[in-house]
Amino acid sequence: MQLKTILNRVQKFKSFVYQSVQWSESDGVLTLVIEMVARAHSDPLCSGCGRRGPGYDRMETRRFEFVPLWGIPVLFLYAMRRVNCKRCGVKVESVPWARGKHTLTGAYMQFLATWAKRLSWQEVAAIFQTSWEKVFHSVEWAVEWGLAHRDISKVESIGVDEVLWHRGHPYLTVVYQIDAESLLSKTSFLEELGVK
Numbered sequence: 001m002q003l004k005t006i007l008n009r010v011q012k013f014k015s016f017v018y019q020s021v022q023w024s025e026s027d028g029v030l031t032l033v034i035e036m037v038a039r040a041h042s043d044p045l046c047s048g049c050g051r052r053g054p055g056y057d058r059m060e061t062r063r064f065e066f067v068p069l070w071g072i073p074v075l076f077l078y079a080m081r082r083v084n085c086k087r088c089g090v091k092v093e094s095v096p097w098a099r100g101k102h103t104l105t106g107a108y109m110q111f112l113a114t115w116a117k118r119l120s121w122q123e124v125a126a127i128f129q130t131s132w133e134k135v136f137h138s139v140e141w142a143v144e145w146g147l148a149h150r151d152i153s154k155v156e157s158i159g160v161d162e163v164l165w166h167r168g169h170p171y172l173t174v175v176y177q178i179d180a181e182s183l184l185s186k187t188s189f190l191e192e193l194g195v196k
C-alpha cells in the first residue's frame with residue numbers, strides 16, 4: 001500500500017491532492033516530504049471571507065508538520081496561492097490542513113494536545129521530538145477550537161458545589177450541568193481531581 005493511499009484514507013481533501021512522497025535527509029534526520037497541489041480548476045478559498053475567488057499569484061513554498069509516522073517526521077510542502085477576492089482584496093488562501101501562520105497542521109496540533117492532557121508538555125515535546133513552544137501552541141489552539149465549537153444552547157440548569165480538594169487547601173468551586181449524563185461526568189471529573 002502506498003503512503004498516499006493511507007493519507008487519503010485518514011485525511012482526504014476535496015480541493016487538494018497528495019502529489020508526491022519523497023525521502024529527505026539532512027543532518028542525519030530522515031523526513032517524509034509530501035508535496036501538496038491544488039486540484040486543477042479549483043479556485044483558492046479566501047482566508048478573509050471563506051469564499052472562492054480567482055487566483056492572484058503564488059507565494060513561497062511553506063512547510064507544515066504533520067503527525068509523524070513510525071517516528072519519522074512528516075512534512076507537507078505547499079506554495080500558498082493568493083486570492084483576488086471581490087470583497088477582501090488580495091488575500092492568502094486558506095487551506096484545510098492548517099490555520100493562519102501555524103507551521104503545524106491541525107491534525108498534528110490535535111495529536112500533541114491530546115498527549116499533553118496525559119503527560120507534561122515537556123515530556124510530550126521530548127517524546128515527539130518537537131519543542132515545548134509547539135506543544136504549548138497546540139494546547140492553546142485546541143482550547144480555542146473547543147471554545148469556538150462548544151454548544152451551550154442545550155444547557156437548561158446548572159449546579160454549583162464547593163468541594164474540599166486536599167486538606168489545608170482552599171475549596172474548589174465546581175460548576176456543572178444538571179442532567180443524568182453530566183452528573184456522571186461530574187463524578188468522574190471529581191475522581192480525576194482526587195476529590196471524594
Ligand SMILES: [Zn+2]
Nearest residue numbers: 046049085088
Ligand atoms: Zn474574501
